[in-house]
Amino acid sequence: MWDIQTAACAFPPPPPEMYQTDGLIDIEFHNPIAKAQRAGDAESVLMAVNDLAPLAQRYPEIFDRIDPQATADGVLDIRGFPAKWQRSDKAMAALQNERAAQTAKDSQMHDVTGMAEAAGKAAPALQLLTGGKAAGGR
Secondary structure (H helix, E strand, O other), X not given: OHHHHHHOOOOOOOOHHHHHHOOOOOOOOOOHHHHXXXXXXXXXXXHHHHHHHHHHHHOHHHHHHOOHXXXXXXXXXXXXXXXXXXXXXXXXXXXXXXXXXXXXHHHHHHHHHHHHHHHHHHHHHHHHHOOOOOOOOO
């Protein structure tokens, strides 16, 4: 039926985005029944992570197969989480960059603190070696 109506020009021309899909159309229903059918996918994510968690203690790389962002996007989509409450890709990238900068700053502070502690622990030994005189003293 679709083909007959398309051949008869019963439909307006498709949007340009349709030509970028090699002619394939992906139809996704968003009614309560379709949503309930996809809910199993979101539940399977939780079940899989729970099943793998004990193994992850011994083999942390077991979760390397799971793409956290794609998983989050999929679960939000399945659950019907409103797009207006989600961060844009640009805002998410900015947040991740800010978090990475803060982590680098914290790591640098930890390194400096570690060196200061090491110097503090080495000071008594240095005083013993130099006969109690401060380095650079008389």
